[in-house]
Amino acid sequence: MATNAESPLDLLWKEYSLAFRDFDDLTLARWLAQTLGQLEGKAWRLSHPLIGAYRLAAQLAHERQIWLKRLATPPAAYLESTCCRAPILPLLTRDVRDAGLICQHCNDTLFSFEDVAAPLQGDLEAWAGEYAPVHAVAHWDDRQRKTAGDYERAYENAAEEAERLLGQAGQKLSVRLLEFYPTIVWEDQDECLEVRPEDVKL
Ligand SMILES: [Zn+2]
Numbered sequence: 001m002a003t004n005a006e007s008p009l010d011l012l013w014k015e016y017s018l019a020f021r022d023f024d025d026l027t028l029a030r031w032l033a034q035t036l037g038q039l040e041g042k043a044w045r046l047s048h049p050l051i052g053a054y055r056l057a058a059q060l061a062h063e064r065q066i067w068l069k070r071l072a073t074p075p076a077a078y079l080e081s082t083c084c085r086a087p088i089l090p091l092l093t094r095d096v097r098d099a100g101l102i103c104q105h106c107n108d109t110l111f112s113f114e115d116v117a118a119p120l121q122g123d124l125e126a127w128a129g130e131y132a133p134v135h136a137v138a139h140w141d142d143r144q145r146k147t148a149g150d151y152e153r154a155y156e157n158a159a160e161e162a163e164r165l166l167g168q169a170g171q172k173l174s175v176r177l178l179e180f181y182p183t184i185v186w187e188d189q190d191e192c193l194e195v196r197p198e199d200v201k202l
Pocket of ligand 1: 081083084085086103104105106107108110
């Protein structure tokens with residue numbers, strides 16, 4: 001069997017994205033530019049339906065190189081990214097220390113950690129540093145699990161801690177990032193610890 005088979009969820013999102021495939025380039029460009037205007041000034045959960053829709057449209061726009069064609073003008077606050085020249089729309093994840101902020105158009109690094117607004121680097125680094133050992137519990141090997149004794153309890157505790165830390169990302173870090181970027185998306189789940197968006201409370 002193919003090892004890179006798409007999950008049922010991937011297939012479902014592929015089905016959702018068909019809606020945008022009917023858009024011609026100009027319609028797609030206008031939809032994206034207008035939606036960026038509506039997203040502006042807020043921190044959004046990655047799980048928010050508007051963000052889900054935007055990401056689908058953005059992927060397609062990336063494939064079709066919509067932003068290079070300059071068919072529509074995004075709101076002025078969105079500067080052009082260097083990764084793919086789409087408007088900047090950064091995603092904050094637990095991997096911010098290594099991967100920086102992620103571009104929602106090409107999924108590449110939009111700002112490396114060193115290029116993230118300097119006044120925020122300390123807080124982001126502290127948060128990611130706190131998150132890393134919590135997340136690592138999901139990937140403990142047998143020896144580590146045995147040392148912990150009750151692994152189920154350790155896993156549960158880690159999941160609760162992850163919920164709290166993700167809440168911080170949404171409530172504090174994202175809000176501070178908004179001082180520097182027009183819009184922020186933050187990851188509100190941890191699939192390895194089975195933390196779902198509805199578990200992360202603000
Ligand atoms: Zn990009």
